[in-house]
Amino acid sequence: MLLLPALPQQLTVRGTNDAAPNRLNNPCCGLGHVAQHSVHSAKLQSKAHSQQPSRPSRSRRLQACVCGVLAATVESRPTILVSEKLGTPGLSLLEAYGNVDQSFDLTPEQLCEKAKTSDALIIRSATQVTRAVFEAANGKLKVVGRAGVGVDNVDLEAATEYGCLVVNAPTANTVAAAEHGIALLAALSRNIAQADASTKNGKWQRGKYVGVALAGKTLAIFGFGKVGAEVARRARGLGLNVIAHDPFASETKAAALHVKLVSFEEALSTAEFFSLHMPLTPGTKGIFGTEAFSKIKKGARIVNVARGGVIDDVALAKALDDKIVAGAALDVFAVEPPPADHPLVGRPDVIVTPHLGASTIEAQEGVAVEIAEAVIDALKGELAATAVNAPMVPPEVLAQLQPFVTLAQGLGRAATQLVGDSGFTDVYISYTTPRSDDLDTRLLRAMVIKGILESITTSTVNLVNADLLAKSRGLRIIESTVPSEGRGVLTSMAVSLGTGSSKFSAALDYRQRVSVAGTVKDNHPYLIRIGIFDVDLALEGTVLLCRQQDRPGIIAAVSSVLASNDINISFMSVARLDSGQDAIMALGLDHYPSDSCIQKIRGVEGIAEFCISTSS
Numbered sequence: 001m002l003l004l005p006a007l008p009q010q011l012t013v014r015g016t017n018d019a020a021p022n023r024l025n026n027p028c029c030g031l032g033h034v035a036q037h038s039v040h041s042a043k044l045q046s047k048a049h050s051q052q053p054s055r056p057s058r059s060r061r062l063q064a065c066v067c068g069v070l071a072a073t074v075e076s077r078p079t080i081l082v083s084e085k086l087g088t089p090g091l092s093l094l095e096a097y098g099n100v101d102q103s104f105d106l107t108p109e110q111l112c113e114k115a116k117t118s119d120a121l122i123i124r125s126a127t128q129v130t131r132a133v134f135e136a137a138n139g140k141l142k143v144v145g146r147a148g149v150g151v152d153n154v155d156l157e158a159a160t161e162y163g164c165l166v167v168n169a170p171t172a173n174t175v176a177a178a179e180h181g182i183a184l185l186a187a188l189s190r191n192i193a194q195a196d197a198s199t200k201n202g203k204w205q206r207g208k209y210v211g212v213a214l215a216g217k218t219l220a221i222f223g224f225g226k227v228g229a230e231v232a233r234r235a236r237g238l239g240l241n242v243i244a245h246d247p248f249a250s251e252t253k254a255a256a257l258h259v260k261l262v263s264f265e266e267a268l269s270t271a272e273f274f275s276l277h278m279p280l281t282p283g284t285k286g287i288f289g290t291e292a293f294s295k296i297k298k299g300a301r302i303v304n305v306a307r308g309g310v311i312d313d314v315a316l317a318k319a320l321d322d323k324i325v326a327g328a329a330l331d332v333f334a335v336e337p338p339p340a341d342h343p344l345v346g347r348p349d350v351i352v353t354p355h356l357g358a359s360t361i362e363a364q365e366g367v368a369v370e371i372a373e374a375v376i377d378a379l380k381g382e383l384a385a386t387a388v389n390a391p392m393v394p395p396e397v398l399a400q401l402q403p404f405v406t407l408a409q410g411l412g413r414a415a416t417q418l419v420g421d422s423g424f425t426d427v428y429i430s431y432t433t434p435r436s437d438d439l440d441t442r443l444l445r446a447m448v449i450k451g452i453l454e455s456i457t458t459s460t461v462n463l464v465n466a467d468l469l470a471k472s473r474g475l476r477i478i479e480s481t482v483p484s485e486g487r488g489v490l491t492s493m494a495v496s497l498g499t500g501s502s503k504f505s506a507a508l509d510y511r512q513r514v515s516v517a518g519t520v521k522d523n524h525p526y527l528i529r530i531g532i533f534d535v536d537l538a539l540e541g542t543v544l545l546c547r548q549q550d551r552p553g554i555i556a557a558v559s560s561v562l563a564s565n566d567i568n569i570s571f572m573s574v575a576r577l578d579s580g581q582d583a584i585m586a587l588g589l590d591h592y593p594s595d596s597c598i599q600k601i602r603g604v605e606g607i608a609e610f611c612i613s614t615s616s
């Protein structure tokens, strides 16, 4: 006997043959007859008769499907911690949806403490969201929203491990950053900041602050992404010749802006001005170091509105001392604010701004709205378009896959519940689909993994971390598609686990894998195969699965035990290999049977094995 762990949804088993007589409502009423009829109906086919249980509305069920993807549903008003100044329009959106806690300048300890009770955290660049924050939150934190682009202040690995979605606002401050880059470029070429300070100091030093022209010079952009491209557009308007280095940029996009893509070395040796616009990653950290400055064109000027860490400050100070670099304009620093003894901040050949790239009224309103919407969507369980640590599923794909999300999770769970003591590492997921060539399986795969892992780990499993958790537990996911007729996205799905043993041996297929298959009918998930038996039962509620001899009386005996324990049967499905051979029966139960009832079922003659699956 096997008592299967709980399914998370409160659902009830039911069948599809709605026109069939409703005799199973009361197991004392003709159950044996109906069961016998079903058994003899077809070889390896089951007949199903059902009572329609009350169920959640379709819209609620679909909402639950999507919420399950991110496990980000929040029952009451969510708590949204805003740890840095956020534009008013974004705050208004957040306040309409949840309880907003605006707490600025938190110490790391205070942030951890607040994370324990916050569903969402909204930050800019000053808040360090470390592993400790996710550890303290322990799953409570569903989403971190970065009101801006750079997420280098968020430990993405830890966020993913804890199933916390990270979203950003990648577009609203692009122009502001580009404009700041251009402003610094102009200021740097004409000594604006130094001349301003000198003049305000009572001096009139026209000879000292002679600048250099931009027009006709070459600007090298490092990082030809959103900001880099906008800087290029503006720089060309100033008469600069623009080249760019970006290993991942498209030639077409560059050509459209009349920008030549070049190697790192060529950019260094060719340009008079440098503007940095790449993200801070392990690959770009300190990329402007001693070696780069040894190759740079003498007298170059550097603007950095990207991230402080991409420049090695000591190496730049040396290059300035050696007059290899003529000047620098820095908006960003490896540590912000920079310490008093920073090697660059106090120099007369360096101008600095306190990370102002995104600080225009327009950009701040834009990022605030962009991030508020993304965070609210995530809290509602919808997939955010600006997810940083989760696959992006386009809305149209999501709409098509929604009905299969519950099925995928249910199959993963059902298969896992049927595994014996030997465990498993190989997970085979097969999609029968008319769209075998372009089916995006990431969402369904994540939900199968969620179904599998939920019963064996305390970690939150969702679309964000499913693949990672599967890998960390040594699971090997093998996906395949089987072409089918039709126009839908999917006909059916099967999940098989590579294990030699099952607690319910009828669940083993011909390859000795625990195997279940299912489909979606009228937006409800159904099991259509267990092992080598075809069945037809809704993947919901409490189900009693029995393997028994195919002979009269057994089904009646089991239902009589249930009836004497006042357990209503809502649905049944019977399948057999051949007349007189093994058969399996699935009974939907309104209640979970008591221990004594289970003992009595165990005692029914002819029952070889049975198990109970329940959602409550």
Ligand SMILES: NC(=O)c1ccc[n+]([C@@H]2O[C@H](COP(=O)([O-])OP(=O)(O)OC[C@H]3O[C@@H](n4cnc5c(N)ncnc54)[C@H](O)[C@@H]3O)[C@@H](O)[C@H]2O)c1
Binding pocket: 149, 150, 151, 170, 173, 174, 177, 222, 223, 224, 225, 226, 227, 228, 245, 246, 247, 248, 249, 277, 278, 279, 280, 283, 284, 305, 306, 307, 331, 332, 355, 356, 357, 358, 359
């Ligand atoms: N100072 C500010 O206030 C401010 C404002 C906005 C953005 N930023 C920063 O500016 C940078 C760019 O932002 P974005 O929105 O354009 O990002 P983006 O992702 O659109 O562009 C970044 C580009 O850098 C490229 N890149 C990656 N590695 C590279 C490498 N080793 N060498 C050259 N290029 C490389 C990428 O291919 C990409 O095209 C980010 O670091 C962001 O945080 C700063």
Ligand SMILES: O=C(O)[C@H](O)COP(=O)(O)O
Binding pocket: 124, 125, 126, 147, 148, 149, 150, 151, 173, 355, 356, 357, 358, 359
């Ligand atoms: O990455 C960004 O978006 C910029 O660095 C802006 O940072 P901020 O929001 O702290 O101004």
